[in-house]
Amino acid sequence: MKSILAVKNINKTFYSDWGEVEALRSISFACSKGEFISIVGPSGCGKTTLLRIIAGLENPNEGEISIEGNHAKGPGNDRAVVFQDPRLFPWLTVEKNAAFGIQNLSKEEVKSKLDSILKLVGLENFRKAFPYELSGGMAQRVAIARAVAFKPKVLLMDEPFSALDAQTRARMQLELVNLWQKTGKNIILVTHDINEALLLSQKVLIMSSSPGTIKETVEVPFSYPRDVDTTEFLRLKKHITSNVF
Amino acid sequence: MKSILAVKNINKTFYSDWGEVEALRSISFACSKGEFISIVGPSGCGKTTLLRIIAGLENPNEGEISIEGNHAKGPGNDRAVVFQDPRLFPWLTVEKNAAFGIQNLSKEEVKSKLDSILKLVGLENFRKAFPYELSGGMAQRVAIARAVAFKPKVLLMDEPFSALDAQTRARMQLELVNLWQKTGKNIILVTHDINEALLLSQKVLIMSSSPGTIKETVEVPFSYPRDVDTTEFLRLKKHITSNVF
Amino acid sequence: SAEVPEPEKPKVINISYSLRPINVPTIVALQKKIFEEEFAKAGIEIKWYELEGPATTEALAAKSIDIATSLNYVSAIITKANGNDIKIISSYSKFPEAIGLLAGVDSGISSVSDLKGKKVALQKGTMLHEMLIRALENSNLSTDDVEVINMPSPDAANALLQQHVDAAILPDPIMANVISSQKAKLIITAEDIILGQAVVAARTEFLTNYPEIVKRFLEVHNQTLDWAENNMDESLKMASNVNEINIKAVKMLSPKFDFSLGIDNDNIAMLKQSASFLQDNDFIKVDANTETLIDNLVDTSFLP
Amino acid sequence: MKGLKQIMTSIKSQTLKRNISDISLSGKIIRGLTFPIIVIAIWEVAARQAIIDPYFLPSPSSISYTYIDMLSSGLLQTHLLTSLQRLIYGFFIAATIAIPIGILVGKTRTFRHWVNPTLSFLQQIPPIAWIPIFILWLGIDEASKVAVIVYAAFFPIFLNTVQGVISVDPKLIEVGRSFMLTPGEMIRRVYIPSAAMTIFVGLRLGLSNCWRALVGAELIAASSGLGSLIMDARNFSQADRIFVGIFTIGVAGLLIDYLLRRIESKLMPWKKMYQAGGQS
Amino acid sequence: MKGLKQIMTSIKSQTLKRNISDISLSGKIIRGLTFPIIVIAIWEVAARQAIIDPYFLPSPSSISYTYIDMLSSGLLQTHLLTSLQRLIYGFFIAATIAIPIGILVGKTRTFRHWVNPTLSFLQQIPPIAWIPIFILWLGIDEASKVAVIVYAAFFPIFLNTVQGVISVDPKLIEVGRSFMLTPGEMIRRVYIPSAAMTIFVGLRLGLSNCWRALVGAELIAASSGLGSLIMDARNFSQADRIFVGIFTIGVAGLLIDYLLRRIESKLMPWKKMYQAGGQS
């Protein structure tokens, strides 16, 4: 299969007055077209840093990212990010925040697109609200809407659902899988939840910390929609939890 | 048992240019001395608003909060808050952020206290780091350290562990229960994770949204340390998930 | 002789003026648009600019104005010495009586010789300054015997009234105002001490290009003077209206000003004295010959 | 019961709102006027008791007579309009230059290195030192007066714009980058809204500098304008007219300043977050 | 292998760091000087070709002769020191008044209503209008000159402090409130560090206003000082001395401005977040 995204031998160290932090060491993996990959690992292991490097927002000390075979320097139209914190623009309403990345569309098209996306994230009644009027989970949902509306080839998501309750989260997860299957997008999802990773993605990269490395890559062989209560699922989860983490 | 915190008939509506949001309606509950209560509910149901009202940071439209029988207006030394976002001071290092609330202690005492607390949250190697050098989970852990170091009677926590991976979270949960048992503090924990609520608290308030009301109060009869895999635990969890949510 | 080619003429003449304290000829000229009408016949436009202080000499040097009415002679000499190529073509006004040395009523000063050891406020580098130094010389004192405090005249008046200084040299109408407060008294005026003169000056380039125009300008000025002379009351009323000071004050000030045109040899000699005085006191840095400086500066050939 | 409660809540909310706007109307004005009125009252009494010399401080009542005189003769209006025109030209020119350069300097570090020392040098120069140069380059008509005003307004606007741009939350800039905004879009959609509050402070400071610079500007060949009014009155020691000039400048400046603040809060409804203390 | 790699990384990091500070040293200075040097070069050529009138713009070389003259006679140093002293007094007094009032006004809305209109009025008044009043109250010695400078510096510092305090992140204020900070602690530990960057812009603007106000201040009975040097030179149409005064003010101002910015970045190491683009 053709690889749409290739991460080659990334090293990243942060230098501070008080010392250095080796955040990533020798990270390599590839993502073939339409693949849904998730990255799990303990807090501070470098998940966000890796995602930021893939997004082109941070330069690695060594190694490179290539998209469809081309060396990618800096951000691109082909990737969109859901950051770990919502990062909404305080001067824009919910709908304007969600529409932030939309380009080259007529007013009507934008409107109908917004309608469907805001419904998707359950905020159709909060179109005119400003970010300071939202709850933590609502803000994060606006951020998801903003990234999805951008229609990138690769969707990079940094713990997008961690602020959500089980029910909302389940709905959003379902919608994400739907979106992925319908559009054939690539998705790279950072999460700290092994369950979520196994439920959603085809491949799970398991990272360990200090320095952040990929400890194991697990293929998830189940078909969609997945059931968390099957014995195979539970066995794989137990395997990861006990052996890897 | 003497109630240390009483929440009496709270109503809260937010008025905006684009409409009003009735965030809380007729919320009443009491928290007896040393009790550990958690509040669960869907995103946007008013959990944070309720916690903020208890903390004295927001005024309800109706109703009142009393601490040990006294009407509490505004924040007090008796309560400390872990906010939903870390809210660290960007100009302070990790250790200074953690020590922010500490008062009337000698330098040595502060140092030893910080040592133990930073170890607790696993950041002993990041004492001198500034907030922008931390990962999302690390920042949240500093916020927890800051609230715990303040030594309040009532600890109010708004989804403190939602940014953490399973392992770190489990460790922090354990430490929280230890702390609670050792000090006899009251803890009110907002979470969107029913599992977490059942694992940690003695009483779970289940909220529903629009308007935010307390739908059911569930007593958790298990002794500590708790095991999530017992049939009683799973039955209670299933009950809540299917009947209440 | 009808075949003589039409002399070149400018499209516009830019003229600076000052209405203060009571420059009657200019007030009359502006009110009655005398110059405008006169030069319109030749197709020349007149543009007036109210200018004060160093801005006048700067505007001359920048060729923003061609003729400056009412430029004080000290500025004229200093700016000429520093290379501003202008010429004095006539006197505009003489008003030594409108400048005076005032002393606080409680200062114990009743003559110039009492100034020894006292604080005198005035604006340095002006004719006020020249007056002080000359008055001191006349009383066998020097600048070292007094403490000169450099201030613009309005502030100097303030300082005198509040007894921050013992004496001040002030021009009218500030002088009159201070005297009327009865907190200060007049010791001497500048009469017979300094020229106390404002001159009509023009850029040399303009003079050489349009000598006839300049002559005409002075002629018209003379006509204005005649009119003012013959209509004294009306002129003074105009001055009162334009400057918004009451007619009584105008009538009091008016006799102190001599607006007649022309520069006689006495006047030139006085200018030369002033120039060498300015040089002696370091107001003119250049090692120029003050005699030739004034000879180059004054040009009486345009007078009617 | 439920319906009644809702109505009650809604009434409450409305009275609440009315109360807030009440404070912002009459209450605000009364509070704002208290202090000046006390000063004026003391001053009037002191003047009547001849405690202060009318040569320096004429009594408020005599100033107001002069005020009325000058108003009814239309003279004051002429002065005000002339000055206002200069001021508005100068202010807009300054803003038009200072904001774009400020954004560039704030955004691009290299650019900052190139121009910072030069600007930091020019910033200190007294306006009066510019006057000869302005006369030379711009003549003695309106242009050089406006130039003095431009110079007065430039630096507050410039420096506050730079500051505003530098302190834009880097997280939001990253969002812009990740959505591939062009540099122009980045400025329009991220930098300017973020920096708007700080830029507005610059505009307000710049505007007040304009008023202050009027006297200096109108030293250059002005027969009309509030600055020249004050200067003339000074030369004639007419204290009442000086005060008329000062009050006119002060009040006109205050009104425009108020206008600017109104525009600011209209442009930035989300700014109230900073009064409300919200969460995001 | 691993050890080698670490050494390599460390060397890289060090060269990286050195490079950055390299730019901040010589490179910065060279870039900063390019523009002024070009201007001076063109100016010198134009002066030699007699394209510009030396009456207004003497050639840079002739200005530098005067400069050297005035330096060797010690005259310039005296002027500079006199002015510097006034400036430092004025600046510190202004900062000492403006920052506390600014914090109060920014923090307390009621207080804002009381004083805002008055301050907004006073802000517009031309300094020259104050001179008679300062003379009345403070005499003609140093005090009234310093007062003019205080007035010049007050408003930029004040308004930027207010702005800084108003835009403190309400979330951080809530943290302070929930930790029961006393009002004093709140100011010291939350407001001031948050507002520091904006206050520093105010200080820089205030300082440059001080330099600009020197001429006005030294109209009052000053026999020495850079402002009076410029005024005298203007009255005597000595353009070379005007420029000596301007350059001295410009360079001295630039140096102090630079100093202020150094202090700022020393006080606020976390400020680099805004250059790095970090996360929190």
Ligand SMILES: Nc1ncnc2c1ncn2[C@@H]1O[C@H](COP(=O)(O)OP(=O)(O)OP(=O)(O)O)[C@@H](O)[C@H]1O
């Ligand atoms: N700008 C920075 N400067 C210095 N160190 C940094 C910076 N950003 C991240 N780090 C460090 O790099 C390491 C990895 O951080 P990262 O944010 O990638 O972790 P993470 O896996 O996303 O953790 P979490 O799950 O808690 O969000 C951490 O030790 C952090 O302190």
Ligand SMILES: Nc1ncnc2c1ncn2[C@@H]1O[C@H](COP(=O)(O)OP(=O)(O)OP(=O)(O)O)[C@@H](O)[C@H]1O
């Ligand atoms: N300052 C505010 N202004 C207006 N509306 C607000 C404000 N704060 C909260 N709300 C509204 O109140 C409701 C409850 O918000 P709250 O933050 O309490 O939810 P929550 O239960 O904490 O949700 P989450 O789990 O997503 O954090 C939401 O609908 C939100 O839009």
Ligand SMILES: [Mg+2]
């Ligand atoms: Mg992260």
Ligand SMILES: [Mg+2]
């Ligand atoms: Mg919440």
